[in-house]
Amino acid sequence: GQSLEQPSEVTAVEGAIVQINCTYQTSGFYGLSWYQQHDGGAPTFLSYNALDGLEETGRFSSFLSRSDSYGYLLLQELQMKDSASYFCAVYQSNYQLIWGAGTKLIIKP
Amino acid sequence: NAGVTQTPKFQVLKTGQSMTLQCAQDMNHNSMYWYRQDPGMGLRLIYYSASEGTTDKGEVPNGYNVSRLNKREFSLRLESAAPSQTSVYFCASSAASVGVGEQYFGPGTRLTVT
Numbered sequence: 001g002q003s004l005e006q007p008s009e010v011t012a013v014e015g016a017i018v019q020i021n022c023t024y025q026t027s028g029f030y031g032l033s034w035y036q037q038h039d040g041g042a043p044t045f046l047s048y049n050a051l052d053g054l055e056e057t058g059r060f061s062s063f064l065s066r067s068d069s070y071g072y073l074l075l076q077e078l079q080m081k082d083s084a085s086y087f088c089a090v091y092q093s094n095y096q097l098i099w100g101a102g103t104k105l106i107i108k109p
Numbered sequence: 110n111a112g113v114t115q116t117p118k119f120q121v122l123k124t125g126q127s128m129t130l131q132c133a134q135d136m137n138h139n140s141m142y143w144y145r146q147d148p149g150m151g152l153r154l155i156y157y158s159a160s161e162g163t164t165d166k167g168e169v170p171n172g173y174n175v176s177r178l179n180k181r182e183f184s185l186r187l188e189s190a191a192p193s194q195t196s197v198y199f200c201a202s203s204a205a206s207v208g209v210g211e212q213y214f215g216p217g218t219r220l221t222v223t
Contacts, residue, residue, distance in 0.1 A: 004151075030209050042199060042214035043152065050209070087151050094208030095140060095159055096167060099151030 002026040004100035006088055011106045012078055020073045020103045022088035030091035032064050032071045037102070038084045046073065046086075075105075083107045111135055113215035115200050121221045122190045130185040130218050132200030140203040141183035142167075142212065143175060145196040152199060158183055159208060190222045 004024045012018040022032070031050035035043040047055055049064035049071060061074040073086055085102040092098050113134045122128055134141065139160045144152040154167030158177040172194060174186045183202075187194060197219050201212040 033211075042216055043212075044214070045211040048210055089151070091209045095142075095157050095165070096154055096208075097152075097212070098168070099153070101149065101151050 002092065002098055004088055004090060004098060006086075006100045006103045008101070009104045009106065011108065014078055014080060014107055014109050016078050017074065017076045018078060018105065020075075020086050020088075020105070022071045022073075022100060024069050024071075024088070024090050024098075024100075026090050026092045026098055028092045029066065029069075030093060032062070033089045033091070033097065034060075034062055034073045035087045035089060036084050037087065043087065078107050080107055080109070113200055113202055113213050115198075115215035115218050117218060118216065119219045121223065122187075123223055124191060126190050127186065127188050128190065129187075130198055130200075130220075131182070132184065132215060133182045134200075134202040134213070135181065136202060136204065136213065137180070138202035138204045138213070139180070140205065140208060141177065142201040142203070143173070143183070143185045144199045144201065145169065145194075146199060146217075147196050155185065155198075190220075192222045194220065195222045196220060 006022045033048045034046040037043045047062035064071045087102045089097045089099040116131045142157045143155040156175040158164045161180045200215040203212045
């Protein structure tokens with residue numbers, strides 16, 4: 001079977017750093033993506049990792065370890081607007097994204 | 110530049126009725142996708158179109174049909190709606206030539222089947 005595991009909810013304080021983990025088991029692997037979705041909104045792309053290592057884009061970083069079937073999203077200098085759900089998604093083949101159930105990030109002032 | 114647009118935004122159907130969800134993108138992307146998202150869950154791929162003239166099944170294609178009308182437009186049809194198809198439907202597009210990479214999403218269609 002195929003599965004992506006990520007925590008259902010994470011709570012952090014404004015200005016802090018938070019890490020959202022994702023482990024996956026899929027029949028194929030072409031890369032790991034992260035998306036952000038605010039309540040009632042559409043998903044928006046954050047990052048894509050095809051190779052092992054850390055990718056940094058502003059306050060957000062994403063890491064991948066293919067040998068461990070593991071990745072994480074790191075959010076720094078948290079702002080209230082970062083309150084949203086975060087999804088990891090694996091390209092099982094070209095074009096076919098398999099999504100995790102999402103992590104709801106709650107930020108407290 | 111509107112990005113990805115979807116119509117309608119909301120729809121209520123009775124069991125057995127049919128309808129077509131419309132999607133268009135103005136970014137000249139080759140690939141287009143239809144997903145559904147049930148409450149508290151991630152997205153599931155229904156169908157995708159790698160390029161104009163081609164369509165392929167995704168993870169949950171049963172009960173749906175699609176048409177890639179041209180490079181801009183990709184429609185999703187429910188022939189005989191069932192309550193299990195109550196969901197939020199998202200259309201997406203991507204410029205990536207080999208299918209992986211950033212996907213751009215439309216605002217979604219919230220469908221209720223009674």
